[in-house]
Amino acid sequence: xxxxAFNGAIINADSMQVYHDLSILTARPSxxxxxxxxxxxxxxxxxxxxxxxxxxxGMAANAIEExxxxxxxxxxxxxxxxxxxxxxxxxxPLPEIPNNIRKEAAALHAQIGGEEFRDRLVAVDPEAAxxxxxxxxxxxxxxxxxxxxTGRPLTAWQIENTVNKAPLGQHAAVVVMPPREAVYAACNxxxxxxxxxxxxxxxxxxxxxxxxxxxxxMKAFGVPQLSRxxxxxxxxxxxIAATKQATRxxxxxxxxxxxxxxxxxxxxxxxxxxxxxxxxxxxxxQFLLTKPN
Numbered sequence: 670x671x672x673x674a675f676n677g678a679i680i681n682a683d684s685m686q687v688y689h690d691l692s693i694l695t696a697r698p699s700x701x702x703x704x705x706x707x708x709x710x711x712x713x714x715x716x717x718x719x720x721x722x723x724x725x726x727g728m729a730a731n732a733i734e735e736x737x738x739x740x741x742x743x744x745x746x747x748x749x750x751x752x753x754x755x756x757x758x759x760x761x762p763l764p765e766i767p768n769n770i771r772k773e774a775a776a777l778h779a780q781i782g783g784e785e786f787r788d789r790l791v792a793v794d795p796e797a798a799x800x801x802x803x804x805x806x807x808x809x810x811x812x813x814x815x816x817x818x819t820g821r822p823l824t825a826w827q828i829e830n831t832v833n834k835a836p837l838g839q840h841a842a843v844v845v846m847p848p849r850e851a852v853y854a855a856c857n858x859x860x861x862x863x864x865x866x867x868x869x870x871x872x873x874x875x876x877x878x879x880x881x882x883x884x885x886x887m888k889a890f891g892v893p894q895l896s897r898x899x900x901x902x903x904x905x906x907x908x909i910a911a912t913k914q915a916t917r918x919x920x921x922x923x924x925x926x927x928x929x930x931x932x933x934x935x936x937x938x939x940x941x942x943x944x945x946x947x948x949x950x951x952x953x954x955q956f957l958l959t960k961p962n
Contacts, residue, residue: 679707691871693871766814
């Protein structure tokens with residue numbers, strides 16, 4: 670509705686919807702959806718590829734340029750907080766990490782767990798250890814890898830290196846935060862529909878690719894859980910329950926992120942977007958009329 674009202678193109682800001690192999694498990698927009706409204710950065714990478722925040726930011730910058738060249742309004746949709754952050758604030762360039770150090774960090778984290786891993790991180794990057802929760806394995810390992818590869822903490826790299834310019838420019842945000850219990854129920858119901866729509870076969874096809882377990886696509890909700898079921902390590906009922914729980918945990922983290930991060934100086938917060946559609950359209954219209962060219 671918003672894209673139609675403002676001649677917009679929808680650009681993906683979800684870290685898993687970039688993968689072509691995960692159309693069902695990520696509830697990626699269908700081909701039919703894209704017939705009427707342009708959709709960008711959906712299903713553009715294979716599961717064998719890694720999509721970091723830096724790589725996505727480069728793709729997003731190109732999508733913005735191409736969208737505006739067509740006279741369309743770029744509309745980012747998605748809930749990956751890191752992607753939204755780099756889109757609006759830029760990204761500090763970081764050094765390349767040798768594969769052996771990446772593997773060592775992954776093995777150490779798997780062996781000792783998040784709490785002890787963060788305790789060890791204190792010795793090489795106390796600031797990162799203080800701000801990264803023990804549950805955020807990706808950021809913890811990244812901080813460890815940078816310190817081990819360069820002898821300097823991640824924090825120093827972020828402060829001293831020039832930040833890549835955020836490509837979005839002046840922007841407004843519509844932040845949708847329904848009641849949490851309603852979101853939990855919707856997630857549970859959606860996964861049941863995914864199972865009915867062929868999620869198990871989708872995971873079976875990905876398993877047949879024999880990809881590395883640490884690839885981002887292999888960590889998408891449903892992939893590890895249903896993989897264990899296909900391997901005979903759990904029942905389907907347990908796999909479904911585990912996926913639903915992991916999804917609810919992620920929703921809780923998303924709520925926490927949204928409470929602590931400001932996406933834009935100009936924002937509209939809503940619990941029930943369907944009920945407030947006219948107000949949302951008015952908010953966007955007013956922003957477009959008043960923002961500088």
